[in-house]
Amino acid sequence: MEQISLGTLIWMTVAAFLTLSIFSFLYRDNPFYRFAEHLIVGISAGYWIAILYHTSLTDLWIEPLVDSVSAFGAAGGSIPAKIGILLANLTPGVIGCLMFTRFFKSKAWISRWPIAYYLGISAGVALPLYIQSFVIRQVAANMFNPVIIYNTIVSDLSTLYYYGNSMMGIWTGIGDIIILLGCVCGLAYFYFSAEHTGVLGAAAKIGIWTLMIGFGATFGYTVMARISLLIGRFNFLIDWVSALGNYFNL
Amino acid sequence: MIQPGKKIPMFAIVTLLSVLSAYIAQAQPPHSHMTFVDPDSVFVFKYSSLAPQPGPPENLAAADSPNDAGGAISISWSKAPGDNTIFNSVDGYLLYRSASLDDGFSFLTRLPAGSTGYSDSDPDLKNGENFYYQVAALYGRDTLYAETAGPAVPGAQLFHTKRILVLLFMALFSGTALYLINLAKRGGTLYVRPIPGIDAVDDAIGRATEMGRPILFVPGLGEASRVATIAAFTILARVAKKVAEYQTRIIVPNYDPVVMTICQEVVKEAYSSAGRPDDYDPKDVYFVTQDQFPYTASVNGTMLREKPATNFYMGMFYAESLVLAETGFVSGSVQIAGTDQLIQIPFFVAACDYTLMGEELYAASAYLSQEPQQLGTLKAQDWGKIMAITLMLIGSIVYLFDSGAGEALKNWVIGG
Numbered sequence: 001m002e003q004i005s006l007g008t009l010i011w012m013t014v015a016a017f018l019t020l021s022i023f024s025f026l027y028r029d030n031p032f033y034r035f036a037e038h039l040i041v042g043i044s045a046g047y048w049i050a051i052l053y054h055t056s057l058t059d060l061w062i063e064p065l066v067d068s069v070s071a072f073g074a075a076g077g078s079i080p081a082k083i084g085i086l087l088a089n090l091t092p093g094v095i096g097c098l099m100f101t102r103f104f105k106s107k108a109w110i111s112r113w114p115i116a117y118y119l120g121i122s123a124g125v126a127l128p129l130y131i132q133s134f135v136i137r138q139v140a141a142n143m144f145n146p147v148i149i150y151n152t153i154v155s156d157l158s159t160l161y162y163y164g165n166s167m168m169g170i171w172t173g174i175g176d177i178i179i180l181l182g183c184v185c186g187l188a189y190f191y192f193s194a195e196h197t198g199v200l201g202a203a204a205k206i207g208i209w210t211l212m213i214g215f216g217a218t219f220g221y222t223v224m225a226r227i228s229l230l231i232g233r234f235n236f237l238i239d240w241v242s243a244l245g246n247y248f249n250l
Numbered sequence: 251m252i253q254p255g256k257k258i259p260m261f262a263i264v265t266l267l268s269v270l271s272a273y274i275a276q277a278q279p280p281h282s283h284m285t286f287v288d289p290d291s292v293f294v295f296k297y298s299s300l301a302p303q304p305g306p307p308e309n310l311a312a313a314d315s316p317n318d319a320g321g322a323i324s325i326s327w328s329k330a331p332g333d334n335t336i337f338n339s340v341d342g343y344l345l346y347r348s349a350s351l352d353d354g355f356s357f358l359t360r361l362p363a364g365s366t367g368y369s370d371s372d373p374d375l376k377n378g379e380n381f382y383y384q385v386a387a388l389y390g391r392d393t394l395y396a397e398t399a400g401p402a403v404p405g406a407q408l409f410h411t412k413r414i415l416v417l418l419f420m421a422l423f424s425g426t427a428l429y430l431i432n433l434a435k436r437g438g439t440l441y442v443r444p445i446p447g448i449d450a451v452d453d454a455i456g457r458a459t460e461m462g463r464p465i466l467f468v469p470g471l472g473e474a475s476r477v478a479t480i481a482a483f484t485i486l487a488r489v490a491k492k493v494a495e496y497q498t499r500i501i502v503p504n505y506d507p508v509v510m511t512i513c514q515e516v517v518k519e520a521y522s523s524a525g526r527p528d529d530y531d532p533k534d535v536y537f538v539t540q541d542q543f544p545y546t547a548s549v550n551g552t553m554l555r556e557k558p559a560t561n562f563y564m565g566m567f568y569a570e571s572l573v574l575a576e577t578g579f580v581s582g583s584v585q586i587a588g589t590d591q592l593i594q595i596p597f598f599v600a601a602c603d604y605t606l607m608g609e610e611l612y613a614a615s616a617y618l619s620q621e622p623q624q625l626g627t628l629k630a631q632d633w634g635k636i637m638a639i640t641l642m643l644i645g646s647i648v649y650l651f652d653s654g655a656g657e658a659l660k661n662w663v664i665g666g
Contacts, residue, residue, distance in 0.1 A: 022547070029554040037547045044541035052540075102511065115474070115512060122475025130477075131416050131423075132665070139638050140663040143645030145656055180646070184639055190609045192442050193632045211607070219596035226572075 009247050016240040019233060061096075065089045142183050149173040182210035302331040304339060304387070306394040312383045312402035315369055317413075320377040320406035326367040327396060330387035333363050341388040347372075348382045351398065355384050375404050412665035419637070426633050431626030440625040447586055447604035448614045451485075454584045455492045458559035464499035465489065466558035468549060468574065470565025470589065471542060474508045477612065478590045482564035483516050484615035484624070485588070489562060490520035494529060502535040503552060505545050510537045546570040550577045563587040563602070564611065567594045575601035588614060 004012075021036035068086040071077065095117060101110040156169040188200055189207035196204040244250070307327040315322035325345065332339025340363045346355035347370065361368060375381065382400030386393040434440050458465045467486055472479040486502070493500045500517065504510035514535045521530035538548045550573065553561065561578040563571070563585070571587075571594040578585045579601050587598035588606030598605040606614050609631065616624035645663065649656030 025550065029551065034551065037544075037551045040544040041539050041548050044544040045539040048540045099511065111511065112515070115508070115515075118508065119475055119480070122473075123477075123480075126475065126477070128413070128416050128420065131419050132413065135419065135634070135638060136415055136663060136665070139641050139645070140660055142642045143649075143656070143660045143663070145649040145653065146646055147649055147653065180642070184642070187635045187639055190613075191632055191635060192445075192609075192613045193629060194441070195443050214592075215596035215599060218593050219600065222593060222596075226569075 003246060004243055006247075009243055012240045012243055016237055019237065061089070061093050065093065138183070142180050144176045144180055149176050181206070186210055302337065302339070304389045304392070304394060305331045306396040307343065307385050307387050308396065310383065310385050310396045310399040312381070312399040314402060314404050315371075317407055317410045320404050321373075321375050322369055322371040323375060323381060323383075323402045323404050324367065324369050325383050325385070325399065325402075327385050329364070329366060330394065332389075333387070338363070339389060341390065344386045344388060344393060345370075346384040346386070348384075349379065351382055351400075355382070355398075358383075377404050377406060379403065415663055415665065419634075422637065423630055423634050427627050427630035429626075430629045431622050434622035434625050440629050442613060442617050442625065442628060445606065445610055445614055445617055447588070447606045447610070448617055450584075450586060450604050451489065451618070452492060454560040454586060455489065455496060455498070457584060458493075459496040459498045461559045462498075463559035464501050464556055465493055465560045465562070466549075466553065466556070466578075466583070467500055467502045467562045467564070469502065469504060469509055469513060470563070470567050471505045471545070471570070472509075472566030473506055474512055476566050478588075479509060479565045481588070481611045481615040483512055484619050485562070485564050485611075486513060487516050487520050488618040490517040491524050494521045494524035494526045497526070497529065499531075500534060501552065501556060501558065503538050503545070503549050504536065505538065505540060505542075507537055507540070510535065542568065542570055546573050549574060553577050553581050553583070557581060558583050560584045560586070563589070563598065564606075565589065567591055567598075572597035572601065578602075 018036050018039070021032040024030055025033045065086075068082070068089045071082050071085065072079075095114045098114045099111050101107040150173075152169045153173040156166055156173070160166040160170075185203045185205075185207035187207070188203035189196075189211065191200065191204070194200055307330045309328040310325070311327070312323055312325045314320075315324045327343075330340050330343075342363050343361045343365050345358040345361060345368055347358045348355040358370065358372070359368065370381075370383075380401035380403055382398050383402070384395060384398045386395045430440060455465060467489060469482045469486065470479060474480070490500055502510075502513050502517065504513060514532055517535050518527070518530050518532070521527050538545045552558075553574075554577070558581075561574075561583045563574060564587070567574075567587075567589050568591065571589070571591075575585060575587065575598055585602035586604045586606075587602040588611035589595060589598065590608045590611055592608070595605065595607050599607075612631070613628055616628040641663070645656065645659055648659050
């Protein structure tokens, strides 16, 4: 490992100390963990205030508002249009300021208006997007051509019978059937208007099995990703120890 | 089936001719109709005598891109002569744009050979303004320009013609929901099957009361507008009301300031409806930070210090789900989770006592509140599932009768 500067070594040591402090949580709650926890919470809260000030308050409100006010002094453009733009830029700020009425007990009810506005607009915008992405596209993805599935399976079985080898097309066909069946049964599991008995109960059982198999795969995949993060942290600690050794010629 | 006897002689003749042409092209001055070509940068086929005479792309057209919010223009043209896999004469296309025919054109982008269109969505494109386009085919170092196209005027469309099915689905869903909500308001019975995790809520609150420990309610990392967060508010209302009745304590650490505001309202309202408004402590519903892992570290610390008897994780969760649930497990709390984040559900299933998966979270919200609006919407969702299954099966059955019709139906559903 190449020689590093004292400044880098100090910052690496701080990072290693905080990493070990967080790891100490595995033993139990202790002053080191508390120190690291409060430090990171404080820093992140301060950091996000600065970020939001620049990316939301200034960029999205103050600057457009100042521009729309200065437009009145500039040539061109009709006055009604300029007033319209000014009002469009003023309204979000006014709605946002209504949130501060929470600090006055008698007027606190006004703060529900911006919340209602925010939730209503968000739900209205989200609904078509959700239906398109999570319903319509999924429905289309499950429209399989049974003729192709049948032909794929039959031709693959024929190849297997006559030539003794398979193109594995049979699994594609069976996979399509499983996906369709799993999807219908999964939807049956999330049907809340009737008890899960009889045919619906059987379908729901297949549905929950399909879901659990999917969850198992997701679990394994994600755990692997987390392990790689852990390895990354350990690699950092090893690098830090090496850097210490190199710096002090140990 | 490959028929070597027929294919190979033709291939050999074409290859021979092209090699011969290339040799002639190098040995002699180019033919009169090829005088603008740079002979140093050619492939064998490019300038052979078999290649069609180079020319500009034709049928250049520019028009406002449909079904968008404006700020985009679609440009199309026909391939220039020789732009195919046989002769491969064209090296690419150069696209130019101008706001006025008098100002001259400025370079926009270079596109590979074979291109026949481009969607210009440059931030400079302002709705309602005129734009002109020019495209040129590149033959070696030479460029051949097409006629200009325009003016094209970008603009927004109110109606997305490819989303008719979304409109139909929304109309059907909303109509059904309104009908069922009205039915519930008039006293009609809307049955919702029991959900195991929900029945455990009251027991978990009772346990906390007996142990004299608080309840921790984590509303997730979602914004207030997310459906899972909205469902979490309803569950919080129910939990907070029970907590107020049992005179225990509820702690709600928040990631989002708006969510915090709503949680404060919800808990305050719950205490009032339980007849104990004075027991509500606004300091127990607090903001931590809007940063994922610092928030997680703080909630973990709260779990170990306050030792809550029951932890609720309701709403949207990401990578912190397992960290939170594992800490809660280690601290010996009963844990009930609910999220619609598919990737996080397995972690909650592994580490919590009860998990509400996906739509169960919304159903739980309706089941607990028994509000006509929520019950009606939940029932409408069930009808939506029936519609989705029906559409899937119809789509597959249509294929049986006519493959083309099946494909057309699928494309219509996708909106293509």
